[in-house]
Amino acid sequence: MTSTRPTLLLVHGAWHRPAVWNRLRAELDVLGYQTRAVDLPTSGPDARGGMQDDAAAIRKEIAAIGSPVVVVAHSYAGIPVSEAATGLSEVEHLVYLAAYQLDRGESMFSFHGAPDPAETEGMFPLIADPRNSLYADLSDADAEAAISQLVDQRLQSFADRVAEPAWRSIQSTYIICANDQAIPVPLQEKMAGRATSVRRIESSHSPFLSRPAELAALLDEIVTNQG
Template identity: 60%
Template sequence: MSTERPTFVLVPGAWHLPSTWDLLRGELDALGYASRAVKLPTTGPDPRGGLRDDAEVIRAAIETIGGPVVVVAHSYGGIPATEGVAGLPNVQHLVYLAAYVPDVDESLIALHGAPDPESSEGLFPIVSDPRAQLYADVPRAVADLAIGRLVDQRLQPFVDRVTRAAWHTVPSTYILTERDASLPVELQEQMATRAKHIHRIPTSHSPFLSRPAELAALLDRVARG
């Protein structure tokens, strides 16, 4: 492993903009890490494209970084990260944070055991109760801000199937959120077996908002190997 300190590339989940990572980025900065948060094309305010578009943006962001990279993908972000990170030599580690871990020819919908919809056009609706489902343990003011920043999300990338699975060749860690009301813990447990290492954190779906300092310390340990 390189002794050079890696840059963190942060991939948000559905409906979320790069600003969702701001608190965690502040904590990573305090620990001496540079970080970049990716804007996914399939996420609003003007959503377009599908899985391949999201994967290409992640890949392009990594390719601009000269040194080692640790990719942290949250929720849906695990899908395009799995596709986009494959084959990049400077990716030191891939962290799935309450995230989907697809294999080749799997999609987000397939991981839930659901059939493909008749049409993949249009938007996937925001969860009915974001505070309860996404931010249950997040301080109220922080949760209010996060809810106000939620944007549209295209359905297409939830249906698109992965063609490359980076976790087969890139060292990986799964961080399982034990009080998650969005991504079922049972499904997280199943997907986590695909990672090399598993850590657990007693939070809801968004520990980067509820416990950013604790999450940053955990990511520091992961980055140090």
């Protein structure tokens, strides 16, 4: 490990908590990486705020790490990561793991062609059939354990729009989860077209749980080659 190896900042998706990264963090530790995981305020038993609050939490973690940093965003987290990292010289690469790599003025609602909600207070319902949507390639026991850890998610986080996305000024890699049932592959491929480079992993939506060693090796390759 060299002194210039970046820290990996891991940012969880909707309805999740930072502990969802623990398996991947253990594998990255074996490879010699320092990691940190953000606790997004819009997800949790006391979920609050909106996407900008999540972006502020991400910026705070980046500042605490210093440089260099590679930010890994999963699913919803792509939105606040794109908002948070703009203009931050500490961030040398962005990784979108089956994540929403949105452009200027887009929200999750608008990207899916849905109208903005009239009211953004309250929670967004949990995705349908999380066993198959989020954890299709986990064992029943592991999927049940993962589902038991899911928490509330603020509606506002899905309605807030990106201002100036960081991927327009920072190199990025999109990792397509080829068997994803939460974000269909054609939608991932559409967003991947915005990234500097594209990789694939043969997993469902949550490879940090189902294929942590394989994902760690892929991230190591991305960091080493910067793409």
